[in-house]
Amino acid sequence: MNSVVKRPLYCLLLIIAASILLFIQLYKNIGINDIFYILFASMTILIVAGFILLRFFEGADIYIYLVACMLSCIGTVMVYRLDAQQGIRQAIWFALGIVVMFAVKFASKNYKYWDNSWYIFLVLIIMLLAVTQFFGVTIGGATNWIVIGNIRFQPSEAVKFLFVMFLACYHHKRERLVKNETINILVPFSACYVSVLFLVLQREWGVSMLLILLFFAVEYIYNQKRVFLLINSVFLIIFSYAGYNLMNHIKIRVDMWINPWADISGKGYQITQSLFAIYSGGLLGSGLGLGRPDIIPAAQTDFIFSAICEELGIFAGASLLLLYLLFFLRGIKLAFTLKHIFSRCCIVGITSLFAIQSFIIIAGVTKFMPLTGITLPFVSYGGSSMLVSFAAIGFIQSIRDIDDLIEL
């Protein structure tokens, strides 16, 4: 085998080895539910199967898949440690995620009108947001869940990626479709900020910020008018200022970012407990099952990073951060090999999404910036997030083929 084949194989073996080690720690310190043995075995088999399958396809980026698997393994083990039931569910989401990835990969190749579908995306976005606005259920302080029977999911997860695709379509077609300068600025602008408005009404500060930053990033690359960035910045400043002063919610978050020690047992409780957890573990952590991440509020979702730092060490936390950076770099590298604006913009948008999102949440729980209520992709407990993220990866895996399909 030449080195091109060997390296990903080593990574795969590394992932499996790390997972087994974590599994053993779990067993030693906490004990394991019978079901989880089965799930863990299935997880491993699926990861390997996915690996083999992907190797058969040219244009598939194996490393993105591997990074996602590594993150998901760590996340699943950690969630299991925190709550066995949720851990089992997370393992199932992970397995389903890999399936979804392949499904999206195959399906998206067959859709011939990606670059023409900007109105479809827009409609979908508005629909999802509107439905959430009017029929949404409030769980955990945010009105961003849709419940159908037994199934709960968060549309905002999908909205993020649909927005990227919309922007990609728009920029691809812009030259030919729209000559008017004003509309040039107005369409993406309003798409972005109308969505943000919806999200703000639903109290999803984190996703709003994410969307705005993503918009910034994509427009920075694909919009040649400087004035545009200026307008956007002004808007952002106005929004932030207004937000801080008008929304008590936001003011509290910012105040607690600046000095949570002023109200440790009250408003600053979450962030101070997070900091205690992160720095109580030392470099190698207190050991899986030996720390007390259970006293961190929202440990399985927003603060999963803190729980990981406590039990697996700062090294693990740093590794997580670098894994996301790696994910971004691999993804963005792809962009240079693609022929059309649509595909390039999609890649840039999707990878930036993952990068910005993981940065926002890790920065939030370490008090590098104010806390927002978003989750860590692949690691936090959450079905919607896991499935949508793997779907996005599936799309990335087929982007080369889609790129070839697009006609000028």
Added chain:
Amino acid sequence: MNEFERKRINNLIWMICIVFITLLTYISYLQVFKSSKFAQHPFNRRKYMIEEKITRGTFYDRNGTVLAKSEFVDEKQERVYPFKNLYSHVIGYNSKIYGNSLLESSLNEQLLNFKDNQRRLATLSSKYSYPTLKGNDVHLTIDNDLQMFSNRLMKSKKGAVIALNPSTGEVLAMVSKPDFNPDGKYLKENWESLVEGDDAVLVPRALQGLYPPGSVFKVITAAGGVEKGLDSKIFRDQGKIIINGQEIRNAGSKAYGDIDLAKALEVSSNVVLSQIGLEIGAEYIKELCERFMINKALPFELNISTGRLSYKNMDINDIAAVSIGQGRLVVTPFHMAMAASAIANDGIMQKPFIVSKITNSEGESISTTRVENLARVMSKEVADKIEDMMERCVKYGTGKKAFIPNIRVAGKTGTAQNEKSLMKKGGEHAWFIAFAPAENPKIALCVLLENEGQSGGAAAAPIAREIIEYYLNKK
């Protein structure tokens, strides 16, 4: 891809990388420099949860009486204080909700044998319930009988009693009133009233109560006087004196005629001592204060508030006031007990300590406190002279109520004006410092009755007498 796009994408890559690396650096910086602050933070419950698995050590008095211990009730550890309020201002409390105070706090690591036990805990699995690990025991220099006796004498008054062994610095008894029940249940029920009440029940007055010393400070002024050779001088005492427009009077405006320093200390003459203060001067007084650990930190296993002489420059009236223990001068009862102790110990102040030794769960001694000199406060000759004057104070002067027929007691009374007394809202502070037996002192003490409204000689001296009698006969 055109150049613009390529350049912009590269810029984006750089920005993301920089931002990620900055975050990584920030986290690493906090880990390297600040992690212990977070790990040890009082609001970090992890520490307490480890504590739950360790049997907290026991406090003993010098004779082996148990003063505080941990018991298991329904598999939960509870802190038991057999003497309830008696040690609330010495040992303090140990509560999951309110934290630790005083010795429970300063000796926390030892009581849990934290370093060793933390390591042991890490190698045990949390799956199993193991026999609890044990902390170390603390043996205090306190004599429980003396502590109980002194406490009884204080009745329901506010103030403090401190008794030391002047030749070693051991704290034999330390009572602060008002006190409270440090038991966890009681704290929970009464916390608000304890914290917000007018009486400042949670303040250990012996260590942290700051009061104007009044006439007990005269022993320090007198020491300065002796050092400057003023003990052979005769002063005129006509009951009152006008210094720079302000009047200084003796108690009851009593006039003593032409007297020397010794007589002046015996009768506690404000007129003479203020003149002596003026003669030795502001700088000398400041320097004397520092020798007696005022305006300096007093090293001890518990936090002692710093006694303060708060003047940048002292004018004549300030000097006069300070010489008789008034003005902008505040000290803790502990400071005055140390002063008595230094005089008793030929002018050498021993370093005070309350922990005599620490033993592990097997009874083996881990550390023992050594007797140490803290400072030479005055020469033996001066100390002898002051001691002589203080004996006369008890035999013939204001301290008569501390006189014991067959024991040579040296003492000094004090009646201090304070904010409340000046506004007629309360009484003066009654002070008495003493040591006995004068030829070979075994005990030095300070009694302070807050806002008592009586003179030190009338109210504080009798308490001192009883304590001295009890202690010396007990031996």
